[in-house]
Amino acid sequence: MKASGIVVEYNPFHNGHLHHLQQSRLTTDSEVIIAVMSGNFLQRGEPALVDKWTRTKMALSAGVDLVIELPYAFATAQASDFAKGAIFLLDALKCTSFCFGSEEGSLEAFQHTYDLLSVNKVAYNTAISTLMKKGISYPKALNEAYNIVSKDVTVPLVDLSKPNNILGYHYIEAAKTLHAHIQPETIQRVIANYHDEAKTSETIASATGIRKVLFDEDDLTKVQSFLPTTSLDALNEWQHRADSFANWELFYPLLRFIILRHTKESLAQFAEVTEGMENAIWNAATTNVTFQPFMEKIKSKRFTWTRIQRMLTHIFTEFTWKQLHDTELPTYIRPLGMNEKGQAYLQMIKKDLQLPLVSRVAASKENRLLQLDIKAANLYYLGLQSSFGQQMVGSDFRIAPIRM
Amino acid sequence: MKASGIVVEYNPFHNGHLHHLQQSRLTTDSEVIIAVMSGNFLQRGEPALVDKWTRTKMALSAGVDLVIELPYAFATAQASDFAKGAIFLLDALKCTSFCFGSEEGSLEAFQHTYDLLSVNKVAYNTAISTLMKKGISYPKALNEAYNIVSKDVTVPLVDLSKPNNILGYHYIEAAKTLHAHIQPETIQRVIANYHDEAKTSETIASATGIRKVLFDEDDLTKVQSFLPTTSLDALNEWQHRADSFANWELFYPLLRFIILRHTKESLAQFAEVTEGMENAIWNAATTNVTFQPFMEKIKSKRFTWTRIQRMLTHIFTEFTWKQLHDTELPTYIRPLGMNEKGQAYLQMIKKDLQLPLVSRVAASKENRLLQLDIKAANLYYLGLQSSFGQQMVGSDFRIAPIRM
Numbered sequence: 001m002k003a004s005g006i007v008v009e010y011n012p013f014h015n016g017h018l019h020h021l022q023q024s025r026l027t028t029d030s031e032v033i034i035a036v037m038s039g040n041f042l043q044r045g046e047p048a049l050v051d052k053w054t055r056t057k058m059a060l061s062a063g064v065d066l067v068i069e070l071p072y073a074f075a076t077a078q079a080s081d082f083a084k085g086a087i088f089l090l091d092a093l094k095c096t097s098f099c100f101g102s103e104e105g106s107l108e109a110f111q112h113t114y115d116l117l118s119v120n121k122v123a124y125n126t127a128i129s130t131l132m133k134k135g136i137s138y139p140k141a142l143n144e145a146y147n148i149v150s151k152d153v154t155v156p157l158v159d160l161s162k163p164n165n166i167l168g169y170h171y172i173e174a175a176k177t178l179h180a181h182i183q184p185e186t187i188q189r190v191i192a193n194y195h196d197e198a199k200t201s202e203t204i205a206s207a208t209g210i211r212k213v214l215f216d217e218d219d220l221t222k223v224q225s226f227l228p229t230t231s232l233d234a235l236n237e238w239q240h241r242a243d244s245f246a247n248w249e250l251f252y253p254l255l256r257f258i259i260l261r262h263t264k265e266s267l268a269q270f271a272e273v274t275e276g277m278e279n280a281i282w283n284a285a286t287t288n289v290t291f292q293p294f295m296e297k298i299k300s301k302r303f304t305w306t307r308i309q310r311m312l313t314h315i316f317t318e319f320t321w322k323q324l325h326d327t328e329l330p331t332y333i334r335p336l337g338m339n340e341k342g343q344a345y346l347q348m349i350k351k352d353l354q355l356p357l358v359s360r361v362a363a364s365k366e367n368r369l370l371q372l373d374i375k376a377a378n379l380y381y382l383g384l385q386s387s388f389g390q391q392m393v394g395s396d397f398r399i400a401p402i403r404m
Numbered sequence: 405m406k407a408s409g410i411v412v413e414y415n416p417f418h419n420g421h422l423h424h425l426q427q428s429r430l431t432t433d434s435e436v437i438i439a440v441m442s443g444n445f446l447q448r449g450e451p452a453l454v455d456k457w458t459r460t461k462m463a464l465s466a467g468v469d470l471v472i473e474l475p476y477a478f479a480t481a482q483a484s485d486f487a488k489g490a491i492f493l494l495d496a497l498k499c500t501s502f503c504f505g506s507e508e509g510s511l512e513a514f515q516h517t518y519d520l521l522s523v524n525k526v527a528y529n530t531a532i533s534t535l536m537k538k539g540i541s542y543p544k545a546l547n548e549a550y551n552i553v554s555k556d557v558t559v560p561l562v563d564l565s566k567p568n569n570i571l572g573y574h575y576i577e578a579a580k581t582l583h584a585h586i587q588p589e590t591i592q593r594v595i596a597n598y599h600d601e602a603k604t605s606e607t608i609a610s611a612t613g614i615r616k617v618l619f620d621e622d623d624l625t626k627v628q629s630f631l632p633t634t635s636l637d638a639l640n641e642w643q644h645r646a647d648s649f650a651n652w653e654l655f656y657p658l659l660r661f662i663i664l665r666h667t668k669e670s671l672a673q674f675a676e677v678t679e680g681m682e683n684a685i686w687n688a689a690t691t692n693v694t695f696q697p698f699m700e701k702i703k704s705k706r707f708t709w710t711r712i713q714r715m716l717t718h719i720f721t722e723f724t725w726k727q728l729h730d731t732e733l734p735t736y737i738r739p740l741g742m743n744e745k746g747q748a749y750l751q752m753i754k755k756d757l758q759l760p761l762v763s764r765v766a767a768s769k770e771n772r773l774l775q776l777d778i779k780a781a782n783l784y785y786l787g788l789q790s791s792f793g794q795q796m797v798g799s800d801f802r803i804a805p806i807r808m
Contacts, residue, residue, distance in 0.1 A: 253794070257658055257786045258665070260779065260797065261722045286782075289794045318665045375664065378690075382661045390657070390693045393664065 001345050004030035005090030005098040005182065007070075007083075007171065009038045011048050011211070013058035013231045016190065016204045021063055023187045024099035032345045034066045034093055035059055036086045037336065038075035039373055040246075040380035041317070043082050045309025047246040047380055049211060050238040051392070053399060056337040060404040061230030066342030067402075068093065069334045071369045072376045073327040076313050078272075081327075083170035084178065088329050091180035094349045098182055100171055103162040105188025113150075113158045114172050120149040137304050139166075164189055214245055243386045248309070251383040252291040255316055259285040262315075271314040271324040272307065281311065316383075317376050323368075331369055334358040337402030361396045405749050408434035409494030409502040409586065411474075411487075411575065413442045415452050415615070417462035417635045420594065420608045425467055427591045428503035436749045438470045438497055439463055440490045441740065442479035443777055444650075444784035445721070447486050449713025451650040451784055453615060454642040455796070457803060460741040464808040465634030470746030471806075472497065473738045475773045476780040477731040480717050482676075485731075487574035488582065492733050495584040498753045502586055504575055507566040509592025514569075514576050517554075517562040524553040541708050543570075568593055618649055647790045652713070655787040656695040659720055663689040666719075675718040675728040676711065685715065720787075721780050727772075735773055738762040741806030765800045 006024055010017060025033055037059065039052045048055065056067045074085025090098050104110065117124055127145035132138065146160050158165045172184050190204055205226040213222050220239065224232050235245075244250055259267065259282055267278035280298045288294035298308055314320075333355050338346065350357065358364045361374060374396045381392035410428055414421060429437055441463065443456045452459065460471045478489025494502050508514065521528055531549035536542065550564050562569045576588050594608055609630040617626050624643065628636050639649075648654055663671065663686055671682035684702045692698035702712055718724075737759050742750065754761065762768045765778060778800045785796035 253786065253789065254658070254661055256794075256797075257661075257783065260782050260786065261662070261720075263775070263779075266722075286798050289791075289797075316665075318670075371667070378664050379661065382657065382664065385657065387693075390660075393660075393693075394690050 001032050001341075001348060002028075002030045003032035003034055003065075003093065003095045003345055004028035004185075005034045005036060005087075005093065005095040006064075007086040007090075007098070007100065007167075008035045008059070009042050009048070009207070010035075010055045010059055011042060011207050012050065012227065012235060013055065013062055014205065014207060014210055014226050015228065016206070016226075018062050018228055019190055019204070020099075020101045020187065024185070025063075027185050027187055028097045028099050030097070032065045032341055033063070034068060034090065034095055034342070034345075035064045036068050036070045036089050038070050039072055040377050041072060041076050041313050043075060043077070043079070043310075044306045045076060045311070045313045046248060047251055047313075047383060049214070049245045049247070050235065050242070051246075051380065052336055052377070053395075053402065054234050054238050056402050057404070058228075058231045058234045060337050060339055060402060061234070062228055064342075066093075066338045066345060067336045069336050069373060071330050071332075071334075072317070072319070072372045073323070073369055074330065076310055076319075077324075077327075078307075078310070079167055079170045080173065083167065083174040085330050087171055087174040087180060087182065088178055089333065091175070091178065091182040092330070092333060092353065092355050094352065095182050097185050098171065098175075099185040099187060100164070100168045101189040102158075102164045102168040102186045103189055104158045104165050104168070105186060106156070107184060107186050109156045109158045110168060110172050110184070110186065112153075112155045113160070113169060114176065116150060116153060116157065117146075118176075124149050132302075135302055137302055138307065139304055142166075211245075211247075215247060215249075242384055242388045244384065246380065246384060248295075248312070249291045250385070251316065252294065253385070254383055255291075255312060256285045256288075256294075258315060267315060269320050269322075270311065271319050271321050272311045273315065273321075275302065277303070277308070277311060281315070317372070317379055319372065323372070327369070330355065332356050332358045332364060332367055334361075334370070334373070335401045337404065339404045343403070359401055365397075405436050405745075405752060406432075406434045407436035407438055407469075407497065407499045407749055408432035408589075409438045409440060409491075409497065409499040410468075411490040411494070411502070411504065411571075412439045412463070413446050413452070413611070414439075414459045414463055415446060415611050416454065416631065416639055417459065417466055418609065418611060418614055418630050419632065420610070420630075422466050422632055423594055423608070424503075424505045424591065428589070429467075431589050431591055432501045432503050434501070436469045436745055437467070438472060438494060438499055438746070438749075439468045440472050440474045440493050442474050443476055444781050445476060445480050445717050447479060447481070447483070447714075448710045449480060449715070449717045450652060451655055451717075451787060453618070453649045453651070454639065454646070455650075455784065456740055456781070457799075457806065458638050458642050460806050461808070462632075462635045462638045464741050464743055464806060465638070466632055468746075470497075470742045470749060471740045473740050473777060475734055475736075475738075476721070476723070476776045477727070477773055478734065480714055480723075481728075481731075482711075482714070483571055483574045484577065487571065487578040489734050491575055491578040491584060491586065492582055493737065495579070495582065495586040496734070496737060496757065496759050498756065499586050501589050502575065502579075503589040503591060504568070504572045505593040506562075506568045506572040506590045507593055508562045508569050508572070509590060510560070511588060511590050513560045513562045514572055514588070514590065516557075516559045517564070517573060518576050518580065520554060520557060520561065521550075528553050536706075539706055541706055542711070543708055546570075615649075615651075619651060619653075646788055646792045648788065650784065650788060652699075652716070653695045654789070655720065656698065657789070658787055659695075659716060660689050660692075660698075662719055671719060673724050673726075674715065675723050675725050676715045677719065677725075679706065681707070681712070681715060685719070721776070721783055723776065727776070731773070734759065736760045736762045736768060736771055738765075738774070738777070739805045741808065743808050747807070763805055769801075 131141035284297035381389040535545035668686040688701035785793040
């Protein structure tokens, strides 16, 4: 059985994801598709709309064969570590390939870009630091530095101002630096851009756009044309049980409490909180009763919105710089769900796995990264501030991988 | 102007407190009565029913001339440090006397008891440690050790199994060890015992009993006969603005979040958390959705309910062992409210004060103990989980001492 991997958040699973899933299977000619999926907190530094179990159900219903949790420490990390954790897991799972969606759509351009930046590593990094010292945000600095080193290049290169191209670049970089056996593939994303807020076709909209409509209108029927029926059912069931979709606005009373429970100084211990941001965060929490104006108050040219949200995520979950620095690579494989094919595949590769396979969390609860996943899940459920959320604390110990 | 001090929590101010106030004025023949009052968290390790401003209003309405905040680090400490902080402040405020209610009612017995325990200090403390090593709780060990050293004594002694006698003993001890000028007085408490849950007369009930009725029946009219009208008005106004009276049950979702955000190990950094209680607390939080069963799960013979609640208070406010050990004596005098007489008195003694007088918090915000008071107040308001609570964050900076 040949397996291919994809890296996903499915927040929520929509028709664009379905396209990516089907194309990945075709492009890589694989029988098994394995998705490495973030848990309850995401790379944009946000709580997921619905929990990891609900998102696993959506994935399996749509045809993913096996869903593996990307540990918190990678799922909420900046792009390069996010990519490293995900590709490492897919490689450990003996996938022959991984397939990512990109604005670019051609692997060749990625290869050229990787080679260019490897050869010009020092010049590139120097340019980035110089630009950042001028107060330019990290993504912008990356982009400008890239323009500098690629000035006279004639081979096709990737446009690294596009978010999925950036992620794709990091996947390829991760596969190289990990000396992984797994081979990259890319397919072109259709129509909707990642950041698009409005719907861009009759059936395809970005997850960002879908979430915006959900929060603005609180009406699932407004987004139903962009979702497989199975996703719609899962979201309906979640809304029925949990009352609300999760976002920072909902979690803000708890976040605010946590921030004000700390001193400015002690906030600086949390991962990614740097350059006096502890003061800005603490001051903004003192005076702001809701999340949006709180963020507007913190926002600065030096840091992207996403970066600031990651700081808040780490404050929320008590994830420190020390823990971040102690994190190297995933130390376990945790299936969240599988269909029969996924199960057969796991059975087949089981004896060759270099990492422990965690189906029952209790048996591995001393694992530091796994403890973080369990904690992040618990705090997410408490963040919902509903009786459902209170009941879901400790559910990582009670819920077995979903079989579908 | 002669001033006498009292040490109070007024949770809430009831007819028994009114009696104590009036008798204190008579017994000490003082023109001015100064109350040192706990802020939003109390010595039993609980959030106060209503905030410090509302309790200050009740006190002033009933005839207290000046209300001073007992800093958090003392207000939530065990009896000896609580007493030390309070008596130090009253002495610093040039009170000639302080007057406490006790079950005993005679100062002579307190003097004898103090002398006895001073002379037999070593034997007494040895007995306490020996008993505690057998797993007996601190209050019980105190009591048994006291019985041992007082076996053959013929002069009248205080019954130290009674809660107000214990506090009184610590006030006297504090005055002695601080070499304070202030002189003790005691008056006998009427009728209601501190721990009585039921009403014990037509007009006097304990604060504990009143709170129990309030929480069980959620009906202020059920307790109105035990309260001065002015207290009833203040409680009514609070209920109207804040929705709920505060208690641990209301604060539990936040407390639970805080506990589960920590690891067991990191919980042990908080003041009074000792002897593996971090494990008991963390485990109980994982499985319990409400406060009462959570506490039942933690309860042990070694620690009183009150002691455990103090651990929880310190976890809630992020008050560590280190901060506890760094706390020696109050470092400022913060008036929460006064009438004209109280104001005149403050004016009179102002130039002789050894401690800074903090009327505007912003001017002294670097003071470590004051920062704790401000933080405790903010977290208390966030604990209310109402829009009123969210708005009250930072109110220490906005609210001036109440003038009445």
